[in-house]
Amino acid sequence: MITDRARSVLGVYAACVCAFAVLPVVAIVAESFTATNYLVFPPVGFSTRWYRAIFDRPEFIQSAWVSLVVAAGASVASTALGTLCAIALVRFEFLGRQALQSLFMAPLSLPGLILGLALLQFFAVRNLPRDLTALMIGHVIVTMPFAIRFVTVALTGMNASVELAAQSLGADRLTTFLKVTLPLIQAGIVASLVFTFILSFDDVAVSLFLSSANATTLPVRIYTYIDQNYDPLVTAVSALIVFAAFLALALVERIIGVGRLFGLR
Amino acid sequence: MRDRRHLVPYLLLLPPALLFAVFFIWPLITLTVISFYDYSRMTGMVEVFTLKNYQRILLDEFYLAIVGHTLQLAATTAVLTVVIGYPVALYLTVARPRARAAVIFFILSPLMISVIVRSFGWVMIVGPKGLLETLLSAVGLPGGNILHTEAAVLLGLVNVLLPFVVLSIATALQAIDPAVPLAASSLGASPWRNFLSVTLPLSLPGVLSGVLIAFSLASSTFVTPAVLGGSQFKVLSTMLFQQAVVLQNWPFGAALAITLVLIVLMAVTLQFRLVERGRYKAVFQ
Numbered sequence: 001m002i003t004d005r006a007r008s009v010l011g012v013y014a015a016c017v018c019a020f021a022v023l024p025v026v027a028i029v030a031e032s033f034t035a036t037n038y039l040v041f042p043p044v045g046f047s048t049r050w051y052r053a054i055f056d057r058p059e060f061i062q063s064a065w066v067s068l069v070v071a072a073g074a075s076v077a078s079t080a081l082g083t084l085c086a087i088a089l090v091r092f093e094f095l096g097r098q099a100l101q102s103l104f105m106a107p108l109s110l111p112g113l114i115l116g117l118a119l120l121q122f123f124a125v126r127n128l129p130r131d132l133t134a135l136m137i138g139h140v141i142v143t144m145p146f147a148i149r150f151v152t153v154a155l156t157g158m159n160a161s162v163e164l165a166a167q168s169l170g171a172d173r174l175t176t177f178l179k180v181t182l183p184l185i186q187a188g189i190v191a192s193l194v195f196t197f198i199l200s201f202d203d204v205a206v207s208l209f210l211s212s213a214n215a216t217t218l219p220v221r222i223y224t225y226i227d228q229n230y231d232p233l234v235t236a237v238s239a240l241i242v243f244a245a246f247l248a249l250a251l252v253e254r255i256i257g258v259g260r261l262f263g264l265r
Numbered sequence: 266m267r268d269r270r271h272l273v274p275y276l277l278l279l280p281p282a283l284l285f286a287v288f289f290i291w292p293l294i295t296l297t298v299i300s301f302y303d304y305s306r307m308t309g310m311v312e313v314f315t316l317k318n319y320q321r322i323l324l325d326e327f328y329l330a331i332v333g334h335t336l337q338l339a340a341t342t343a344v345l346t347v348v349i350g351y352p353v354a355l356y357l358t359v360a361r362p363r364a365r366a367a368v369i370f371f372i373l374s375p376l377m378i379s380v381i382v383r384s385f386g387w388v389m390i391v392g393p394k395g396l397l398e399t400l401l402s403a404v405g406l407p408g409g410n411i412l413h414t415e416a417a418v419l420l421g422l423v424n425v426l427l428p429f430v431v432l433s434i435a436t437a438l439q440a441i442d443p444a445v446p447l448a449a450s451s452l453g454a455s456p457w458r459n460f461l462s463v464t465l466p467l468s469l470p471g472v473l474s475g476v477l478i479a480f481s482l483a484s485s486t487f488v489t490p491a492v493l494g495g496s497q498f499k500v501l502s503t504m505l506f507q508q509a510v511v512l513q514n515w516p517f518g519a520a521l522a523i524t525l526v527l528i529v530l531m532a533v534t535l536q537f538r539l540v541e542r543g544r545y546k547a548v549f550q
Binding site: 002003006007010011013014015017018019020021022023024025026027028030031038039040041042081082084085087088089091092094097100103104106107109110111112113114115117118119120121122125137138140141144173198201202203204205208209219222223226227234235238241242245248249252 | 274275277280282285289290293295296299349352353356359364367368371372374380381382383384386389390392394396399421424456481485488492502515530533
């Protein structure tokens with residue numbers, strides 16, 4: 001249906017677009033090794049000075065910890081709550097199912113910026129602190145639709161009659177879930193943990209509003225730094241994030257594959 | 266396992282529903298209420314009902330221009346991203362397995378990296394002493410520093426939104442029954458004819474959904490316009506941040522936020538109505 005020539009032309013074009021897609025990431029990693037005091041591309045010389053310079057800026061290290069703790073907490077909470085939702089929505093028929101499903105999916109359509117501002121005002125009006133918990137709550141809300149989706153896909157993909165079999169053999173609902181369902185949806189749960197962790201770690205929109213002097217996430221720290229400074233320090237911090245993302249990516253690729261993670265067969 | 270009027274699903278849904286009631290619905294109601302409050306620099310926020318914030322957005326030419334700019338930037342980004350992304354999605358349907366896996370990897374893997382990093386990466390390319398300036402000066406041409414221009418923001422937005430658009434179109438192309446184009450070619454349609462009268466029309470829902478996803482994301486993204494557009498670049502998202510966080514004018518910031526929500530909801534509703542009747546339908550069946 002397609003000639004070899006047409007396929008090659010499309011292939012060359014796709015390769016160009018791929019280059020465009022990764023260009024900024026490649027640029028930032030290359031730039032992080034520059035020996036100059038200023039940003040220049042292509043980078044001049046080779047040095048790891050900007051990586052060493054990170055250690056003179058404890059705020060970046062501190063923010064990295066904040067981001068890791070928030071992402072860990074948010075991904076676990078989001079996946080646990082998302083699993084509850086997925087089981088209820090997939091395995092049961094009940095009044096208000098459609099409405100609740102729409103509610104849990106709503107954060108997908110609401111810009112993170114708006115939720116961030118709404119939560120900021122909500123916390124401030126009620127004199128609640130903006131701390132790690134506040135950040136985690138915001139991140140759980142924005143990541144839960146994805147957690148629900150991953151677990152739902154796993155639940156619909158497994159053979160539900162094995163649950164019936166377990167119950168007919170005398171297992172109660174909880175035992176059935178722990179011994180039969182959970183092992184079968186494990187891959188979906190792991191995918192959800194990894195993906196919600198990454199989403200939380202990368203988030204800027206919500207964190208921008210919920211970060212405070214003593215709890216600022218790494219992406220927000222980067223944003224405030226480049227708002228006031230113009231030097232290669234942030235490229236080194238960003239490059240470290242890129243390396244970490246590659247590790248996560250390798251993990252995802254091993255578990256389910258990047259394409260399938262986003263619903264491509 | 267399908268029970269009717271049973272308590273179990275409600276018990277399962279109680280914790281997440283409580284979380285959403287308190288930290289999602291309630292804050293959004295608070296935001297809406299605050300958008301009708303009064304504010305002055307002397308007194309701060311005053312809890313009296315006023316339409317002033319919305320009047321300011323709709324009647325003041327300065328703010329109306331910002332709404333217009335937001336819509337125009339989002340629309341340009343959406344169309345550009347779809348035009349650039351369509352052939353890539355098409356290639357995914359005809360590529361050999363290894364090439365296909367490579368393209369999927371390169372297009373989707375940037376999604377794993379924070380948008381702040383990807384936006385800042387463009388500064389190395391379009392900023393002062395950046396790649397573009399270096400290349401142009403190598404052939405003796407001036408210019409190349411386009412940081413803090415509309416073009417820089419467009420480049421950044423297209424780059425950030427490309428994965429979403431390619432995904433949306435690729436999903437639609439995947440859903441086409443391979444027998445249909447096969448039938449067309451067995452009836453003598455040339456590859457071009459086949460593409461134009463079979464594949465393209467059948468993939469239009471994906472194209473439309475890609476346009477609307479890109480539009481709603483582009484209209485509400487803050488980081489890319491802030492980093493690549495600079496402080497003088499005015500769209501609703503950057504304006505909202507400035508008013509609510511920098512100037513501490515919460516009521517006006519909230520009103521700008523509600524305006525942005527309405528724009529995004531318009532795009533999302535259109536997508537539901539015209540395209541998919543719910544993006545999540547497939548997942549839940």
